[in-house]
Amino acid sequence: MRKLLSRILSLSIGTKLTLTFITLICITSVPLSFVVVELSERIFYENILKSLRENIASEEFQLRYYIINRDYWSLFKFVKGLAQKKSVYEAAVVDETGKVLAHSDPQRFPIGSKYKVNGDINYLIPGLGSEVGSVILTLDRESIWAEFKPIKLLLMFSALPFTMLSLLLGVLISYRIKSRLSKIRSSIEQVRKGDLKGLNRVEFLEKDELQDFSDFLFESIEALKNYYQNMDYAQKFYMSILNSINEIVFVVDEEGRIFYANDKVKSLGYEINELVGLDLKNLIETQSALMEGNGQSYREVFVKGKEKNIPALMGIARYGDWNVITLIDISERKEMEDRIRKMELFSTLGEMSANFAHELKNAMLPLNLLTPVEELSEEDVKVIRRSISRMGKLVNMFLNFARPSPIEMVKFKLSVMVNEVISLVEMKAKDKGVRISKVVEEAELVSSKDMLEIILINLLSNAIDAVGEGGEVGLKAYLRGSVLHIEVWDKGEGIPEDKVYKIFEPFYTTKENGSGLGLSIVLRNVYLLKGNVEVESEPGRGSIFKVHIPVQGVQDEEHTPG
Amino acid sequence: MQKVLLLLLLFLNLALSQEVYRFGFTAVVAKEDVKSVTMFLEYISKKTGYRFVPVFTKSYDEMSYLLSRGMVDVAYICGAPYVEDKDYAGFELLVVPLYKGKPLYYSYVITRRDSSYKSILDFQGKPYAFSDPKSNSGSVVPTYVLMRNGYRPERFFNPIVYTYSHSESILAVYYGFVEGASVDSIVFDQFAKKSPNIVSSLKVVEVYGPFPITPIVVRNQLDDDVKYALRKVLLSMSEDPEGKRVLKNLALDGFTVVGDSFYNPIRDMIAFIKANTLAYEKTSK
Incomplete structure (x- = not known):
């Protein structure tokens, strides 16, 4: 059942229309025809009965006379006349006892024979007070139906022309709809092939829903066309902007595969096509995980060009599932x-x-x-x-x-190095009653341990010198990415603002026994390790020296020894 | 001017003298054969100068009554009613027709060709057609024959169907409404000529006769001139080509004159029937 339904539903519009027409006509005309035929049949039959009755009635006076006078011959002529009618199978005139006076088939029913047939019409011929006899007619139904048959056929098949007409109408309408739909389709097909200018408004004779639909499609595609043109323009606009800036721009997916690269990659010797789909890791050398950080911070990386590697500042901006990587060539700056x-x-x-x-x-x-x-x-x-x-x-x-000594890179633990340095300055601190607090990250790194020791000894010793008896100094050392941060602070007098810029000069000192070379050495070593140093000082409250040195290292869990 | 006046007078004279006479026809002619009757009357009107119009009756009794009351002047009747009614109704013989050259005819017993009846006596218990109760060939002769054989027709047949017309008796046999019929030989021959398809399915099983032919009678009181003129025209009809054509239509050869005694054979038959009816009545009592 369902299968049939779905099959019907998936028929073409034309077939459905035609089927609907035919079903409608069948539903309405078949029972109607049936009723009309039945009714007509009955009316036809009744009319025949009526006309025969009238026929007999018109002869009633004569018949009474013939019966009473036993005028057999006249009665016979009467029944013979009746029997000659197509609708009458046989006719008889019987007396009041039911005996035949005349029968249309006298060989079967001679005069005086008993007639037991009731017939379809039994017309009593009244005398005075009682019947003198009756006329009994038996109808020839077959002949009547044969006579009625053409009318019946006509009635029955009267629906046929309508059915045919509806069939034709269905086919015609569906053909029209189909041809109109294919006209719309071929117009859209043109657009699909990319010929936007080939779109033409389709005009039909019929201003109906299909015309509305066609207009709607036309307008929609027209709007899409404008939108597409705007998009195209915008794309070109943004592309040209992207290509005109100095940064190399990559768009990569979550897994780091390159999705887009701007024209600037050509400066690395690449073509855009050969980069698309490539993992960004193949292109960028960095100390830490590639996708670390956010758009706010830049970090230095090395970009592998086809001929040479260049240092660059890499920024990451996240956009949904995409990462926008910008690389600024800093080789000149370096x-x-x-x-x-x-x-x-x-x-x-x-x-x-x-x-x-x-x-x-x-x-x-x-x-x-x-x-x-x-x-x-x-x-x-x-x-x-x-x-x-x-x-x-x-x-x-x-x-x-x-004389710059060669820089020897070794792998060591940050905490070990710090402890060694503290043990060197511990005596000096104890003598002065100065407390050293430290916060050191458990991390392993690769750098010049000697030079870092020198930097730290100098800073710590300066700090101890800076505070008074029982003063407080501290250090903090940790890795952030591939940068080692060392902060040494004291709660001493602080450095007057006008002297801050002088402190790194060699042989500048404010101390009695100072050589004036401590901070110069610090500065020199920091430079040699490609790092930098900052000073923040507040007179009366103390100073803090912050050193940042790029290293190779693995960060460990942070821990803070008491 | 004088010629015109003379013509006008002549026309007036003719118109005044144009008295209408009524010519009665009974079952002796096929009444359906209106054309032959009309031609016959037109002929005698033209020849005699008297105008004749036809009058048809269903029975001989009616015709005798009309003759007796002067409502019919001339009538072509049967020999039996002539014998029985001539005295009370007051009419006399004018001429008798010649059939096959003689003033004689027969009574046929007819049935359907496929039936097995050989004689009128084979129809016992069957419907049988008489024409007029007073007809010689259609009633008197079969009654006489049956009575001669010891039967009474109204009990012998079941029933007697009176058709009042020899031609209708033929049709009654043809349709099978009756098994047999007694009919006038002249009417039967005439019918055979006009409707051979009907008669071909019938056969004559017995012939009684010859009997004196059906006469043309006139009222006793009819003007002698008319009687004379009529007789003259009728008797000379066979000598006139136009008359011959009219006669041929009526299947007659001409007319002749016979005396009253010519009808004695019929008179005898009727007398026998009457006598035996009385005898039967007595025996049945």
Whole structure:
């Protein structure tokens, strides 16, 4: 049943229309025809009966006379006449006892024979007070129906032309709908093939729903066309913007596969096509996980070009499931920084040389003063020794400072290094009653341990010097990404604002026994490790030195020893 | 002017003298054969100068009554009513027709060709057609024959169907309404000529006769001139080509004159029937 229903539903519109027409006609006309035929049949039959009755009635007077007079021959002529009618099978006139006076088939029913047939019409011929006889007619039903048959057929098949007409109408309407639909379709087909200009408004003779639908489609496609053109323009616009900026832009999916790259990748020697689908990891060298960080922060990475690797600043912006990676070529800036660093180093050397000369001259002064003395006292010898020792120290320090020792990268634990350094300055702190607090991350890293030790010793020793008896200093060391952060603070006097810029100059010191080289060494080592150093100081409250050095390392869980 | 006046007078004279006479026809002619009757009357009207119009009756009794009251002047009747009614109704013989050259005819017993009846006596208990109760060939002769054989027709047949017409008796046999009938031989021959398809399914099983033919009678009181003129025209009819054509239509050869005694054979039969009826009545009592 359901199968049949679905089959019917999936028929073509034409077939459905035609079927509907035919069903309607069948539903209405078949029972109607049946009723009409039945009714007509009955009326036809009744009319025949009626006309025969009238026929007999018109002869009633004659019949009475013939019966009473036993005029058999006249009665026979009467029944013979009746029987000649097509509708009458046989006719008889019987007397009041039912005996035949005349029968249309006298051989079967001769005069005087008993007639037991009731017939379809039994017309009594009244006499005075009683019947003198009756006329009995038996109808020839077959002949009547044969006579009625053409009328019946006509009635029955009267629905046929309507059925045919509806069939024709159904086929015609469906053909029209079909042809109109295919007209609309072929117009849209043109558009689908990309020929937007080929879209033509389809006009039909019939201004009906199909025309509305066609117009609606036309307008929709027209609107889409405009939208598409705007989109196209916008795309071109944004593309040209993306291609005109200096950054290399990648759009990658969640797994890091390149989805889009702007024209700037050509500067790396790539074509856009060969990059699409490639994992971004193949292209970018970085210390930490690639997708770390957010759009706010940039970090330095190396981008593998076809011919050379370039340093770049990488920014990540997330957009839904996509990551927008921007890379700024910083190779020029790097070169510049190196140059600046070298220049700074040279200028430091220059300043140092001048200060060194000055210090050396100061150290040599007692010697110069003692040169004319022939007999040197024990005290003089001590002074000379001190001077020489001091000069030796100065020379050594100068040599250490000026001659860059090779940077040796080793893997070590951050906490171990920090503890070693603290043990070196512990005595000095204890003497002064200074408490050192530390926060060190458990991390392993690869860098120059020696140089980091030197940086830390200098900073800590400075801090201890900066505070008074029983003062407080502290250090914090941790890894963030591939950058080692070391912060050393004290709660000392702080550095006056106008002196801050001077503290890193060699031989600048505010201390009695200070060499003035501590922070210079710190600065130099930091530069050599490609890092930087910041100072924040508030007079009266203390200072904090922050050192940032790029390292290779694995971050471990953070822990804070008491 | 004088000629016109003369013609007008002549016409007036003719018109005044144009008295209408009534010519009665009974079952001796097929009444359906109106054309022959009309031609016959037109002929004698033309020849005699008297105008004749036809009068038809169903029975001989009616015709005798009309003759007796002067409502019919001339009538073509049967020999039996002539014998029985001529005295009370007051009419006399004018002429008698010649059938096959003689003033004689027969009474046929007819039945359907496929039936097995050989004689009138075989129809016992069957419906049988008489024409007029007073007809010679259609009633007197079969009654006489049956009585001669010891039967009374109204008990012998079941029933007697009176058709009042020899031609209708033929049809009654043809339709099978009756098994047999006694009919006038002249009417039967005439019928055979006009409707051979009907008669071909019938057969004559017995012939009685010859009997004196059906006469043409006139009222006794009819004007002698008319009687004379009529007789003259009728007797000379066979000598006139136009008369011959009219006669041929009526299947007659001409007319002749016979005396009253010519009808004695019929008179005898009737007398026998009457006598025996009385005898039967007595025996049945």
